[in-house]
Amino acid sequence: MTAPPSPAPAAAEPLRLEFADGLVVCHIFGANGPIPELVPDTLAIAMRTVMKELGPPPAPATLSIHLQPPTPFYKRAKALFHAQALAAQEHDDIRLHPGQDPLKLAFRLGHELSHWITYKQHPARPPLWLDEGLANIMGAAAAEAAARPLKQTVERPLPDKLPGHLYSLEALLHLDAYPRKPAQVGAFYWQAEALVGALRQKLGREAFNDYLAALSVPQPPLWEAPLRERWYFNDADFRWLAEHIRPANRQPSTPPL
Numbered sequence: 204m205t206a207p208p209s210p211a212p213a214a215a216e217p218l219r220l221e222f223a224d225g226l227v228v229c230h231i232f233g234a235n236g237p238i239p240e241l242v243p244d245t246l247a248i249a250m251r252t253v254m255k256e257l258g259p260p261p262a263p264a265t266l267s268i269h270l271q272p273p274t275p276f277y278k279r280a281k282a283l284f285h286a287q288a289l290a291a292q293e294h295d296d297i298r299l300h301p302g303q304d305p306l307k308l309a310f311r312l313g314h315e316l317s318h319w320i321t322y323k324q325h326p327a328r329p330p331l332w333l334d335e336g337l338a339n340i341m342g343a344a345a346a347e348a349a350a351r352p353l354k355q356t357v358e359r360p361l362p363d364k365l366p367g368h369l370y371s372l373e374a375l376l377h378l379d380a381y382p383r384k385p386a387q388v389g390a391f392y393w394q395a396e397a398l399v400g401a402l403r404q405k406l407g408r409e410a411f412n413d414y415l416a417a418l419s420v421p422q423p424p425l426w427e428a429p430l431r432e433r434w435y436f437n438d439a440d441f442r443w444l445a446e447h448i449r450p451a452n453r454q455p456s457t458p459p460l
C-alpha cells in the first residue's frame with residue numbers, strides 16, 4: 204500500500220509585526236529557514252530609534268524585509284564600508300543579511316529604515332549625500348540603542364586610506380552616483396555622515412527635518428540656499444560645516460541625538 208502523495212510544503216508564512224499603533228506593518232521573510240530571534244528584537248529597537256528621530260511615515264505603510272543568505276566573502280571584502288553590500292532598500296522592500304552580531308544588524312536595519320522612512324515622507328528622495336549621511340547616523344543610533352542593554356560599545360574605526368581619498372565639499376555635494384573604489388566609498392560615507400551630523404547639531408532635530416524636506420523635491424535648491432534664507436547661516440557657519448568633513452577636525456562618533 205502506498206501512502207497518498209504528501210502535499211508540497213507551503214512557503215513559510217512571513218512573520219508579521221506592527222509598530223506605531225499599527226501605522227507600520229512589517230513582514231519578515233526568512234532565507235530558507237526559521238527567522239532568527241535576533242531579527243524581530245533588533246528591528247523593534249531600530250524602528251523605535253529611527254521613528255523617534257525622523258517621525259513616522261505620513262500614512263499607513265507596509266514594509267517587507269527579506270532575509271538573505273550570507274554574501275560571498277569576496278564581495279564583502281570588496282565593499283567593506285559599503286552598507287549596500289549587506290543590505291538594500293527599494294520602495295517597500297528591504298533585503299538584508301542578518302548575520303549574528305546584534306550591533307551590526309541594528310546598524311544595517313537603522314540605515315535601511317532611514318532610507319525607507321525618508322522615501323515614504325519624501326518620495327522625490329534627498330540628494331545622495333543627505334540620504335546616505337542621514338542613513339548612517341540612524342544606523343549608528345540604532346546600534347547604540349542595541350548596545351546599551353547588552354552593555355557593549357559600538358566600535359566605528361575610520362575607513363582605510365581615508366586621508367588620500369577625501370572629497371572636497373563641492374564634490375561631495377554633487378555626487379549623484381555611488382563611488383566605485385572601496386576607499387572612495389569609505390570616504391564618501393564617512394564624509395556624508397560627518398556633514399549631516401554637523402548640520403543636525405547646528406539645526407536641531409525639528410529644523411533638520413524641515414531642511415531635509417526642503418531638499419527632497421524634484422528640483423532641489425542649492426544646498427546652502429535654505430540654510431541662508433530660513434536659518435540665517437553666514438559664511439562662518441559654512442566654514443564650520445566644511446571643517447567637519449576632514450578627519451583631523453572631527454573624530455567620527457555618533458552625534459548627539
Ligand SMILES: [Zn+2]
Nearest residue numbers: 286318335338
Ligand atoms: Zn544607504
